[in-house]
Amino acid sequence: MHFNILYFINILKIDKVGTLFAKLSITIIQYGTQHMIFHQFFEPESSTYTYLLASEQTREAVLIDPVISEVEQYAAFLEQHSLQLVYSLDTHVHADHITAANTLRTRFGCKTILHRNSGVGCGDIFITDGAAIRVGELQIEARYTPGHTNACTSYVVDGMVFTGDALLIDGCGRTDFQEGNPATLYDSIHLQIFSLPDDTLVYPGHDYKGRVSSTVGQEKRNNSRLGQGRTKAEFITLMQNLNLPYPKQIDVALPANQVCGK
Numbered sequence: 001m002h003f004n005i006l007y008f009i010n011i012l013k014i015d016k017v018g019t020l021f022a023k024l025s026i027t028i029i030q031y032g033t034q035h036m037i038f039h040q041f042f043e044p045e046s047s048t049y050t051y052l053l054a055s056e057q058t059r060e061a062v063l064i065d066p067v068i069s070e071v072e073q074y075a076a077f078l079e080q081h082s083l084q085l086v087y088s089l090d091t092h093v094h095a096d097h098i099t100a101a102n103t104l105r106t107r108f109g110c111k112t113i114l115h116r117n118s119g120v121g122c123g124d125i126f127i128t129d130g131a132a133i134r135v136g137e138l139q140i141e142a143r144y145t146p147g148h149t150n151a152c153t154s155y156v157v158d159g160m161v162f163t164g165d166a167l168l169i170d171g172c173g174r175t176d177f178q179e180g181n182p183a184t185l186y187d188s189i190h191l192q193i194f195s196l197p198d199d200t201l202v203y204p205g206h207d208y209k210g211r212v213s214s215t216v217g218q219e220k221r222n223n224s225r226l227g228q229g230r231t232k233a234e235f236i237t238l239m240q241n242l243n244l245p246y247p248k249q250i251d252v253a254l255p256a257n258q259v260c261g262k
C-alpha cells in the first residue's frame, strides 16, 4: 500500500480484508509528505458513488462522477471543509443519471474534464490516456478503460483507482449499449486495472449491495465475471448472454449528459 490512512470519522466497520465501510465520513490520507482529503458520496436512485479528493494543504478539490440531484450535499461539504472545487471529472457519459458537471461549473467556476472520445462538446478539458491532473500536490493519472463506453476513463491516485463503470465490485459495466464491446472491456480491465498492485483500493462508480470498495487482488480472485483467470472468449460469451433490461434512465440521461447535464 502506498499511502497511510490517518483517520476516519464515523467508521462503521472494517472487514477482514481491510475493505472500509465508512458512511459519508471524511477521511484524511497521507499522500507523500502531504495529506489528501477523501470522501465518498452515494446517490441512492442510481446507486452512484461520487468521490471527492482534495489537497489538505491548498484546499483545492475535485469531484469524480457528481450527480445533479446531490449538488447541495457537495456544496455543503465544500463549505464545511473550506474547499475550492477546481475540477469535475466524469468517468464516462452516463446513461443512468444526469451529471452535475454543468451545474457545478456555473456555481463554482470549476472546469469539466472528459475523455476526448466522449463525443461530447461541452467539456472544458479533454484528456487522453495517461493524462495527469494536478489538484494541489495531488496527481491523478487518467487510464483509458473503454469497453462499457468509448470514453470510459479510470483515475488512479497513489494506491487507489476510481473505475467508473469499467470494473465494479464483483462485476463490470454492461457492454450492450452506447459503444459497449466486451473484448475491449476485457483488455481495458486487464491492461489498465489488473496491472496495478493487488493492494490497490478499487472504488467503483456504482454498487447495488452497499459495498464501498474492493481491491485489485480481490477482484482478480473473486470477480464473478473476470476473476480466476477467466479467458477473453469466456468473458465475451458471458457478456453477450446477460439479457439485461433496457436501462430505464437512458433516454433522459444520455441527451442531458451530452450537454454536461444542462
Ligand SMILES: [Fe+2]
Residues within 6 Å of the ligand: 092, 093, 094, 095, 096, 148, 165, 173
Ligand atoms: Fe455507465
